[in-house]
Amino acid sequence: MPDRKDIHYFGAGPAPLPTEVLEEASKVLLNYEKKGIGITEISHRSPEANAILASTKSALRTLLSIPDSDGPDGYEILFLQGGGSGEFSATVYHMVSIWVAKQWKHIQNHSHIGVGEDVAIAALRDVVEEKMKLDYLVTGSWSLKASQEAARLVGEEKVNIVADARKHREGGKFGVVPAEDTFTATTDEADCAMTYYCDNETVDGVEFQAPPSGHNLVADMSSNFLSRPIDVKRHAAIFGGAQKNIGTTGVTLAIISKKFLPPHAEMADSKLLRKLGLPVGPVVLDWPTIAKNNSLYNTLPIFDVWIAGQVMERLISLHSDASSAIKGQEDESDKKAGMLYGALDGYPEIYSVVPDMSVRSRMNICVRVKGGHAEAEKAFLKGAEAKGLMGLKGHRSVGGVRISNYNAVPVAAAEKLTAYLEEFAKEQK
Ligand SMILES: Cc1ncc(COP(=O)(O)O)c(C=O)c1O
Known part of the structure; x- marks a missing residue:
C-alpha cells in the first residue's frame, strides 16, 4: 500500500490539501478543542462554529x-x-x-x-x-x-x-x-x-x-x-x-x-x-x-x-507578514508552472501545450502527447503512475494530459514531474 508521501497527486479537483491540515483534521473530527465531541457533531450555531x-x-x-x-x-x-x-x-x-x-x-x-x-x-x-x-x-x-x-x-x-x-x-x-x-x-x-x-x-x-x-x-x-x-x-x-x-x-x-x-x-x-x-x-x-x-x-x-480556515491561516503563517502571503503563493505557483511549461516546451516534437502561450493557466496545464496519439498518452500516464505521479488524465471531454498545479502541490512534486516529463520525452526520441 503506498504511503501518502510516496504519491504526488495532480488531479483537477478535488485536489491535494496540506498534510499538516489533514493531520489536525483527523484529530478535530474526534475531539474539537478538548470538548470530547468532534467538529462535525457540533451545532453550526454554537460559539465554536461562530x-x-x-x-x-x-x-x-x-x-x-x-x-x-x-x-x-x-x-x-x-x-x-x-x-x-x-x-x-x-x-x-x-x-x-x-x-x-x-x-x-x-x-x-x-x-x-x-x-x-x-x-x-x-x-x-x-x-x-x-x-x-x-x-x-x-x-x-x-x-x-x-x-x-x-x-x-x-x-x-x-x-x-x-x-x-x-x-x-x-x-x-x-x-x-x-x-x-x-x-x-x-x-x-x-x-x-x-x-x-x-x-x-x-x-x-x-x-x-x-x-x-x-x-x-x-x-x-x-x-x-x-x-x-x-x-x-x-x-x-x-x-x-x-x-x-x-x-x-x-x-x-x-x-x-x-x-x-x-x-x-x-x-x-x-x-x-x-x-x-x-x-x-x-x-x-x-x-x-x-x-x-x-x-x-x-x-x-x-x-x-474549518479546513478552509486552516489552509488560509497556514498560507499566512508561511510568510513573514499576512499581506505578502498571496504574493508569495503567486511566486510559488509561477515557479512550479514555469518549471513544468519549460520541460514541455523543451520537447516540442513530443508535447504540445493546448492553449496559446499568452493565456496559459498556471493552475491547469493541458497537454497533448505526440499530437494526441492514444497509445503515447496511455504510455505517458502509465509511466507517471508507476512513479507515483497521479491524477494526470485530461478532462473526459477533451482528453490528453492535464497537470493541475494547485497551491498544495509541493515544489518537490512539480520537480519530480518535470524530471519525468524530460525522461519520457528522451525515451521517445
Ligand atoms: C472553473 C470551475 N467553475 C465551476 C466548476 C463547478 O464546480 P462544482 O463542481 O463545485 O459545481 C468547476 C469544477 O471543476 C470549475 O473548475
Whole structure:
C-alpha cells in the first residue's frame, strides 16, 4: 500500500490539501478543542462554529485585501453550498433581480399619478423584453456552462455572448482569450445586468492575465482562488468552490460587493419577478438571505469552513507578514508552472501545450502527447503512475494530459514531474 508521501497527486479537483491540515483534521473530527465531541457533531450555531466562521472570514479578508466597510464600498464574504455550479444560477437570480428593481423604481418614479399597477408592470415587462442583457465571456467549458445556465433560466435571447473564444482560433477549440476590441458587449451599460467571466478555465487550461473590461463584473475563480492577488474592487461578485485551492468539497465562497446587497441595493421581490415571467431562485442560493444570516441561514458544513480556515491561516503563517502571503503563493505557483511549461516546451516534437502561450493557466496545464496519439498518452500516464505521479488524465471531454498545479502541490512534486516529463520525452526520441 503506498504511503501518502510516496504519491504526488495532480488531479483537477478535488485536489491535494496540506498534510499538516489533514493531520489536525483527523484529530478535530474526534475531539474539537478538548470538548470530547468532534467538529462535525457540533451545532453550526454554537460559539465554536461562530468562531470558526469569523476567523476564516478574517483570514480570507486579509489574504485578498477584501475591503471591509458597512458602506457600499465594502464587500461581504459568504459561505454557501451548491458548488460553483450553484453559483452559475445564483449570479443570474441575483443580478437580474437587482436590474429589475432598478428599472421598476425608474418606472414608478416616472409614471403619471393615477397610472395603475397593471400598466406600470406592462411597461416594466417591455423594458425587460427589449433591454435586459446578461453578458458572458465564453473562454472555456465552465463559462460556456454558466452561459447555458443563464439561457435556461432567463431565455437565450437575453444572454449576450460577448466573445466565444472558439471562433477566434483555428480548429474551433478553446485556447485563447479574444482581444477586447473584438468584444461585442451590450452597447448601453444600463441594459447590462452583469458581465460574467471564468478567471481560470480548469478543463481547457486558459487563464485571464488580468480581469477583463465589463459592466458589473462577476468572476468564477473556482480553480485559481488564492493563487494570486485579486483586484476585488473591480468586481461586483467573485465566487469559487473550495475543493481545489482552498479546502474540501462542500463549501463555496463568494465575495459580494455591498453595492449589490441590501440596504445599498434594492432587490425585486418574488411577486414582481413572477409577474414578469422571470425565475425566483431557491432561498439557499439567495445572497441577501445568506448575508443577513451570516452564512447560517441553514446548516453550514462547519468542518469544511474549518479546513478552509486552516489552509488560509497556514498560507499566512508561511510568510513573514499576512499581506505578502498571496504574493508569495503567486511566486510559488509561477515557479512550479514555469518549471513544468519549460520541460514541455523543451520537447516540442513530443508535447504540445493546448492553449496559446499568452493565456496559459498556471493552475491547469493541458497537454497533448505526440499530437494526441492514444497509445503515447496511455504510455505517458502509465509511466507517471508507476512513479507515483497521479491524477494526470485530461478532462473526459477533451482528453490528453492535464497537470493541475494547485497551491498544495509541493515544489518537490512539480520537480519530480518535470524530471519525468524530460525522461519520457528522451525515451521517445
Ligand atoms: C472553473 C470551475 N467553475 C465551476 C466548476 C463547478 O464546480 P462544482 O463542481 O463545485 O459545481 C468547476 C469544477 O471543476 C470549475 O473548475
